[in-house]
Amino acid sequence: MLLRIGRTFVILIGLLSGNVLADELSSAGSNKSDAAPSQLPNIVVILADDLGWNSVGYHNKEFQTPHIDSLVASGITLNRFYVAPMCSPTRAGMMTGRYPIRFGCARAVIPPYRDFGLPTSEVTLPEMLSILGYENRGVFGKWHLGHRRAKWHPLSQGFTYFHGHYNGAIDYFDLSRDGVRDWHVGYDSSDEMGYATDLIADAATKWIRQSATSDAPYFCYVPFNAPHSPYQAPDDAVELYGSLSEVNGRDEKHREIYKAMIGRMDEGIGRILQAVDATGESDNTIVWFFSDNGGVGNLRGINKPLKGSKLTVFEGGIRVPACVRWPEKIKAGQSTDVVCGYIDLLPTLVAIAGGQCTDLTEKPIDGIDLTSVLAAPESTVADRPWFSYHGQSGASSEHLAIIDKGWKLVVNGPHLTSVKQLRSGSNQVHLFHLEQDLNETTNLKEQRPKKVNQLARQLIEHRALQPKDAVPPYGIGQAGFIPPPLWKLDPNEPEAIVGGYEAAEPK
Incomplete structure (x- = not known):
C-alpha cells in the first residue's frame, strides 16, 4: 500500500x-x-x-x-x-x-x-x-x-x-x-x-x-x-x-x-x-x-x-x-x-x-x-563527490570546485585541462579540509599536493562533460539586440525565434 x-x-x-x-x-x-x-x-x-x-x-x-x-x-x-x-x-x-x-x-x-x-x-x-x-x-x-x-x-x-x-x-x-x-x-x-x-x-x-x-x-x-x-x-x-x-x-x-x-x-x-x-x-x-x-x-x-x-x-x-x-x-x-x-x-x-x-x-x-x-537526519547517504562550475566570462576565467570525503578543491582561472596546468601558476588553487575548516580559512595546497592532484583529475573529468553547443559566455550576442514586443511567444510556432538585432550579431 x-x-x-x-x-x-x-x-x-x-x-x-x-x-x-x-x-x-x-x-x-x-x-x-x-x-x-x-x-x-x-x-x-x-x-x-x-x-x-x-x-x-x-x-x-x-x-x-x-x-x-x-x-x-x-x-x-x-x-x-x-x-x-x-x-x-x-x-x-x-x-x-x-x-x-x-x-x-x-x-x-x-x-x-x-x-x-x-x-x-x-x-x-x-x-x-x-x-x-x-x-x-x-x-x-x-x-x-x-x-x-x-x-x-x-x-x-x-x-x-x-x-x-x-x-x-x-x-x-x-x-x-x-x-x-x-x-x-x-x-x-x-x-x-x-x-x-x-x-x-x-x-x-x-x-x-x-x-x-x-x-x-x-x-x-x-x-x-x-x-x-x-x-x-x-x-x-x-x-x-x-x-x-x-x-x-x-x-x-x-x-x-x-x-x-x-x-x-x-x-x-x-x-x-x-x-x-x-x-x-x-x-x-x-x-x-x-x-x-x-x-x-x-x-x-x-x-x-x-x-x-x-x-x-x-x-x-x-x-x-x-x-x-x-x-x-x-x-x-x-x-x-x-x-x-x-x-x-x-x-x-x-x-x-x-x-x-x-x-x-x-x-x-x-x-x-x-x-x-x-x-533520520543522522543518516548518511551514498558517498559521492559534489561538483560546482561556471565559466560565465569565458574559457580564460572559469571556476571549478569539488567536495569529496571531507576535502574541497577550488580551481579558478583558465579552462583546466590537465593536472600539469596547476603547476604553471596560471590557475589559483585552494585546498580546504572542510570537516575541520568549513569556512575555508586555511589553504592546504602546499601540504597536500597528492590530494590536490587527485581532486583535480576528478574536476577535469567533470569539466569535460560540457558539450560543444553549450550556452555561450554571458556577453556574447548582446550588441544590437532588440527584445520582442511584450516578450511574446507564439505557442503555435514552438521553434520560431522572437526578437532580433539592429545589425548582424558579432562573431
Whole structure:
C-alpha cells in the first residue's frame, strides 16, 4: 500500500523522522501502481534568488524572516545544501536531477538576448510528476530557462500553469526587462500592475486554494525574483525592514533595500503557507525552501561567515539556507549536515510520489534520493563527490570546485585541462579540509599536493562533460539586440525565434 503522505507536499528541504518512516517511504516508491492520486502529497517548492547565507532571521536577527524561520523551526534544516553559483544552472539542475553541465546549461545564465534554453530532450520534474498523477503543476515567478522560442516555455516543459516573467532581473514595479514588459499568464501577456514579489505570492496563493479543491495532487513551484537586483522595494517595506536615513554610499543603501525585499518576500511566503493551512492539508504538506545561489559580493556581510559570494565556488556562492517542513512525518526542530543540494530534489520528490527515476528517463540522474535523511537526519547517504562550475566570462576565467570525503578543491582561472596546468601558476588553487575548516580559512595546497592532484583529475573529468553547443559566455550576442514586443511567444510556432538585432550579431 502506498504511503499516504497527504495531498500537500511543499518543498523547503528534507524533513523526516524515524526509521519506520524511511521504510514507509521506500515502500511507497516501490508500489506506485497501488496509489490513488488523492493519496499523493502536494508539493510546494519555494526558491529565493540571491539570498545570502547570513540574510535570514535564523542566522542573523538583523533580517526579519519570521515565516522562513517558522519553516526551519517546524521542519528540518539542511545545513549543507549546495546549489550552482548562479541562477539558470540551479534551476536547470533542480528540474532534471542532473548536473547542468551535461546538457550545456552550466557555464552561464540565459540573458535576454540568448537563443538558448533547457533542452526539450531533458525529462523535467513536472513531466515526471505528471506521469505519477499530478494533474495540476503551476509555476509562479522567474522562469530563466529559455524565453526566445515557445519550446522552452514552462507550458512546454511539463507545467500546466504559468504566471510570471521569463527573464531575470526584471524591474519590480513596471515588470520589464530591457525596457520591454515581461509579465505573462500562460503564453499571454498580462497587464496586471503591482510589485512583482506581491504578484507572485498572490498568484501562487490563489492557485493553491483552487488546486486543493481537486482530488488530484498538485505541484506548486514559486521561484521569486527577490532579492535579486535591481534593488527596489515599496516605501512601506523599506520603512519596516530597513533604514535609509543614516546609510553612506550606494552599496549600503542597496543593502537596506535588500533587507526590505527579503522582508516583503517573507510576507509572501507567509501568505502561501496560510493558503496551505486554509486547505486543511498543511500537516501532509512538504514545503522545500532554498536559494538559487549565495548573495552578491558587494553587500556587506550577507554571506558571513562563509567565504565568497555569488559567481564564486567558495561556500558563500554555493551553500545556501534551506529547509523542509512536513508536520505529519517530520519532527520539528531537526537539522542535518549531510552534503546535498539542488540536483537531489527530483529523485527525492519522485520517490515520495511513488515513482522511480529509472522508469521515467533513460538519462543518468546525478542527484540522490534523500528520503532516508528526511526520515533520520543522522543518516548518511551514498558517498559521492559534489561538483560546482561556471565559466560565465569565458574559457580564460572559469571556476571549478569539488567536495569529496571531507576535502574541497577550488580551481579558478583558465579552462583546466590537465593536472600539469596547476603547476604553471596560471590557475589559483585552494585546498580546504572542510570537516575541520568549513569556512575555508586555511589553504592546504602546499601540504597536500597528492590530494590536490587527485581532486583535480576528478574536476577535469567533470569539466569535460560540457558539450560543444553549450550556452555561450554571458556577453556574447548582446550588441544590437532588440527584445520582442511584450516578450511574446507564439505557442503555435514552438521553434520560431522572437526578437532580433539592429545589425548582424558579432562573431
